[in-house]
Amino acid sequence: MDPQHRVGTRQEWLDASRALLVEEKAHMRAGDELARKRRALPWVKVDKTYWFDTPQGRKTLADLFEGRSQLIIYHFMMGPDWEEGCVGCSFLSDHMSGIVTHLEHHDVSYVTVSHAPLAKIEAFRKRMGWGFPWVSSSGSDFNFDYHVSFTPEQLASKNAFYNFTGQDVGIDEQHGHSVFYKDGNGDVFHTYSCYGRGDERFINTYAHLDVTPKGRNEASNLTDWVRHHDRYGERKDGGCAACGS
Template sequence: MDSHKVVSQEEWLAAHRAHLAEEKALTHARDALSRKRRELPWVKVDKAYTFDTAQGPQTLADLFEGRSQLIVYHFMMGPDWEEGCPGCSFLSDHVDGALVHLAQRDVAYVAVSRAPLEKINAFKKRMGWTFRWVSSFGSDFNYDYHVSFTPEQRAQRKLFYNFATIDSDMDELPGLSVFYKDEAGDIYHTYSSYGRGGEPLIGTYTWLDLTPKGRDETHGMMEWMRHHDRYDTQPAHHGADGGCH
């Protein structure tokens, strides 16, 4: 690390008081943005989706498990993949501890991938996770929510992702979607987020942002982060674009 400015206690306190004012402004701005998010319009989900789960085939309504709110994490793991995306795995390492608290606030959580359930279960067991993870293989769900892409779309390198057309030939990309189910059983799509939109769910980054070196990344998480069972057995991968595959 390069040498850093060292000052008296009085100068340190003055600088930190000024920084605290900016942090409070950011907190208030985040609160305001969250209120606006809750005010966004919804769209009714009329299409039927079926998922392969440990309890057998289930509908989107079943995934709510009796609650009115559902968070779906679009986990990158395609039908021919042998393991899940390292970046999605990094985020998912932070999920299990939140589940009991989400349940108390009328929120269900589930990860969804196009990989067959047997591959999902094998990787989930390897990672030691307990959150629900189901397969959308054979369903249009991933395509309709713009996280999986057909060979034709990939060949054209024109993918609709993160509410815009991007130049990419990826088969899977990450995201999360939120749904609400009313007392009549009608389901509404209330929100989706893609790309770095899931970053606030990664607690490790929040911790790193407190430290002098910060995230210490040049090209994103993929230059250092790996599946948590590989840190001692495999050197860090230096990626070019911070993406996942």
């Protein structure tokens, strides 16, 4: 037990918990309102044709819907020269295998997209044991148009566009989510994107850690403790070798 933490009676705990519940309910209702505002964003029609390399052959963005009307894409950090995926992106992706089936039965397709060539993606996917759809945008403008891959010129300028603003991204790949809708005519619309810490809502491990006494217990960022799930027990050398975090 942490000797610095206050110890109280059961009644004190109950009184404090009731007061906290009021704030938690307000936080929940605020989250519901944010979700409504997300759904109310204007949609942008996708007029450009994007091609992706998949284990089933080349597909367009429209093909990735697989007969459903909604599509969530996770922009996974794995560049053309990388030999493995980002630790943080892998951490998030570990949460997806059991969820995709439920999404698909609620008219939502889920696809992970990386800039790396398909052969590297498939090798890393096999190593990690993941079964969700994962495709390559190599040779396409998709990653650049949705602001998760950056040219050498953009990196040199220290003013690449990421998370809705110009900034020094520091690395050629970043992460995020983008959401799309396909109507009855087959037209595709971009409806939502989030980047940076906006991705945290998709990491259920954090929801569990946030109710524990020690919380996330991170000195600086998630790579203080997160590894690829097949590397727990190995000595940590100070960060993600792939993404530099």
